[in-house]
Amino acid sequence: MNNPVIKTNALSYYYSAQEKTLSEINLQVERGSIYGFLGPNGSGKTTTLSLILGLLDSPDGSIEIFGQHLHSNRIGVLKKIGSLIESPSLYAHLTAKENLNVYRAVYGASKARVEEVLHIVGLGDTGKKTVKKFSLGMKQRLSIALALLPDPELLILDEPSNGLDPAGIIELRELIKRLNREHGMTIVISSHLLGEVEKMVSHVGIILKGKMLFQGTLSDLQSFQRKGARLLINTSDNEKAFELLRDHQPEKAEENVSIAFHDLQQVANITRILTQHALDVYLVCPQKNDLEQLFIDLTSSQS
Numbered sequence: 001m002n003n004p005v006i007k008t009n010a011l012s013y014y015y016s017a018q019e020k021t022l023s024e025i026n027l028q029v030e031r032g033s034i035y036g037f038l039g040p041n042g043s044g045k046t047t048t049l050s051l052i053l054g055l056l057d058s059p060d061g062s063i064e065i066f067g068q069h070l071h072s073n074r075i076g077v078l079k080k081i082g083s084l085i086e087s088p089s090l091y092a093h094l095t096a097k098e099n100l101n102v103y104r105a106v107y108g109a110s111k112a113r114v115e116e117v118l119h120i121v122g123l124g125d126t127g128k129k130t131v132k133k134f135s136l137g138m139k140q141r142l143s144i145a146l147a148l149l150p151d152p153e154l155l156i157l158d159e160p161s162n163g164l165d166p167a168g169i170i171e172l173r174e175l176i177k178r179l180n181r182e183h184g185m186t187i188v189i190s191s192h193l194l195g196e197v198e199k200m201v202s203h204v205g206i207i208l209k210g211k212m213l214f215q216g217t218l219s220d221l222q223s224f225q226r227k228g229a230r231l232l233i234n235t236s237d238n239e240k241a242f243e244l245l246r247d248h249q250p251e252k253a254e255e256n257v258s259i260a261f262h263d264l265q266q267v268a269n270i271t272r273i274l275t276q277h278a279l280d281v282y283l284v285c286p287q288k289n290d291l292e293q294l295f296i297d298l299t300s301s302q303s
């Protein structure tokens with residue numbers, strides 16, 4: 001198996017002596033993966049990513065990137081990482097290309113690379129348009145273009161969807177998938193919304209209050225989610241539906257009847273029972289755990 005691109009070992013961090021912000025985080029990112037780093041606001045995502053990028057000092061535990069200790073190979077390691085952790089300063093009165101040319105010298109990138117990254121992020125045809133006329137999504141893609149200048153092997157994006165409208169989120173998602181698929185980049189993307197990243201990630205790490213609750217492939221997470229999932233049912237007579245589904249240990253959920261969801265065959269069986277008893281079926285809908293519910297389930301499965 002490939003060596004992981006990022007491997008932290010019992011990574012802990014204190015902003016102040018009294019408060020442990022991160023507690024023994026073992027984060028592992030496989031080469032070629034898109035790793036969704038999920039957690040609610042304040043759970044420690046930015047702190048973890050800042051440590052991985054060498055922006056914060058003196059954690060407990062260790063960080064290995066590309067198989068090397070960050071501590072002793074800082075410059076060599078960081079050269080191969082592109083990141084977007086705080087919005088970079090974009091010059092509003094300059095075009096996308098002019099902005100990239102300002103940063104080009106910093107990264108020692110060629111003029112050809114500027115054209116290349118403009119094209120990759122889909123800003124190749126913005127010509128003379130200055131950044132002040134860009135949408136937020138375009139600004140975000142330009143920020144990613146800056147991170148791509150050094151042609152990194154690993155791209156770390158901290159909450160890049162923040163503030164974007166649905167169209168901007170879709171464009172960003174397509175860009176991330178393309179960078180991974182066509183340019184072989186390993187990507188770490190943090191978010192507080194599972195729904196926002198689950199259409200693109202291959203792996204997921206979930207952090208809550210500085211502790212890693214879950215780490216695995218997206219399908220591992222989906223099987224976990226299914227375990228706690230419920231089926232919502234709404235019919236022309238929910239009282240009767242409740243009685244008919246007694247064997248499934250139904251619960252009342254607002255205007256619906258809710259039962260534990262197992263598989264799609266169960267949906268077919270239930271619909272048949274209900275229609276055979278002349279009930280009109282308005283809704284039979286598997287309700288996947290959202291991130292909030294998942295946190296509750298993951299937390300309770302650990303206690």
Ligand SMILES: Nc1ncnc2c1ncn2[C@@H]1O[C@H](COP(=O)(O)OP(=O)(O)OP(=O)(O)O)[C@@H](O)[C@H]1O
Pocket residue numbers: 015016021039040041042043044045046047048159192
């Ligand atoms: N510079 C700092 N000094 C002291 N405490 C901090 C500092 N930065 C973050 N914290 C605290 O550390 C905890 C983790 O914050 P962090 O920013 O890593 O979380 P996050 O998951 O990235 O959340 P968000 O999505 O809101 O940025 C929070 O309780 C936060 O208040």
